[in-house]
Amino acid sequence: MPNRKALLRIIEIHSQVAQLGLDLAGVMSLSVHGTLELVDADGAAIELAEGEDLVYRAVAGAASHQLGVRVRREGSLSGTCLRQGIPLICDDAESDHRVDLEACRRVGLRSMIVLPLSHQGTPVGVLKAFSARPRSFGDGDVEVLALMSKVLGAAMYWATRYGRDDLFHRATHDDMTGLANRSLFMDRLRHATAEVERGDPPIAVVLLDMDGLKHINDSLGHAAGDAALIEFSRRLSGATRESDTVARLGGDEFAVILSHAGSAATLASTLDRIHAAIEGPFLYLDQPLPIRVSIGASRCPEDWRDATTLMECADMRMYESKRLRQGTREGGTRPTPLDPPC
Structure with a gap:
């Protein structure tokens, strides 16, 4: 039986889940961060x-850089858990034939525990906790995380009462704007x-950063801020192509994957x-109400070839553009979103 501290934390998480309502992506994020607190x-x-x-749709701790990563069901412990519908423990990935050893080594994983997640009685995914140390989990951890998975399963049901397709839409899209969320974007x-x-x-x-959102929220209230976010997303979607991916990463942060970006000059014109x-x-x-934006961009393969570093490069350029813009007087030259070199 879980100890009193764990039970109180699960009750607290259940309360926070209730407050999130139909925000499935938020519920999943809360759940993985809560998992880190409940087990070692x-x-x-x-x-x-x-x-x-199987796609990483919510991550915490050492898994933070794995958002959107895909692993094959076949040959992985997560896939076996999903197929069998029971919790599974791996004491040491180096000697467990059920695991994808290469994937485990990429994240420094030696032991893990995985529990099935069900939606309307159908297994749809897994909740996983892992450690860099062997033999980190036992039956007590299964009991604790089983309670967490029940909380999550109930939230998934109520957030997606209209069927399986809605489950994946809510897990991969922003509720307010309808754009892709961070998970789908990274995927x-x-x-x-x-x-x-x-x-x-x-x-x-x-x-892209929507400049001035805090001022709108503070002066006119969050309803005005929400209206500004929705208008921002509408304009951004209208300025991109159907083949591009437009996402709201969270708060006032947005992102676009431009397919067929062309030369640096073509990209600059697009921006x-x-x-x-x-x-x-x-x-x-x-x-x-004003809408203003700071933009930074990176190119693949010219700047970098991997997703994480491309994001970091674009982020650095965006904040440099924001810094220069804030110091530029009215009528000055707008900073380029393709400088400085990464």
Whole structure:
């Protein structure tokens, strides 16, 4: 039986889940961070089944850089857990034939515990905790995480009462704007960089910060801020192509994967067009409110070839652009979102 401290923490998490309502991505994020507190784990993740793969849709701790990563069901402990529908423990990945050893070594995983997640009675994914040390988990951890998986399973049911397809939409899209969320964005970015490696045309990653959202929230309330976010997302979607991926990463952060990005000059022209489409006032309750944006971009393969570093490069350029812009007087030259070199 879980100890009193663990039970109180699970009750607290259940309360927080209730407050999140239908925000499935938020519920999953809360669950993996709660898992780290409940068992002696270095990392935690929720993997949802999509076709022949399991995709990391929520991550915490040492798994943080694995968001959107895909692993094959066949030949992995997570896939075996999903197929059998029972909790499984791996004491040492180096000697357990059920695991994907190469994938375990990539994240420094030596032991793990995985529990099935069900939606309307159908196994749809797993909750996983792992450690860099062998033999880190036991039956007591199974009991604790079984309670967590029940909380999560109930939330998945109520967040997705309209069927299985809605489960995956809510897990991969932002509720407010309808755009892809961070998980789906990283999934598609990793796929796109792999395709470039195989000879596809270059792509670009664009990160955008909506400037001034805090001022709108503080002066007019969060309803006005939400309206500004929705208008921002509408303008951004309208300035991109159907083949591009547009996402809200969280808060006032947005991102785009530009397929067929072209040359540096072509990309610069595209970014100018996106900037012009987004900036400008919009009416909220007959009051004009400004929308401003800071942009940074990186190119694959010219800048970097892996998803994480491309994001870091674009992020650095975006904040450099924001810093220079804040120091630029009205009428000055707008900083380029493709500098400085990464």
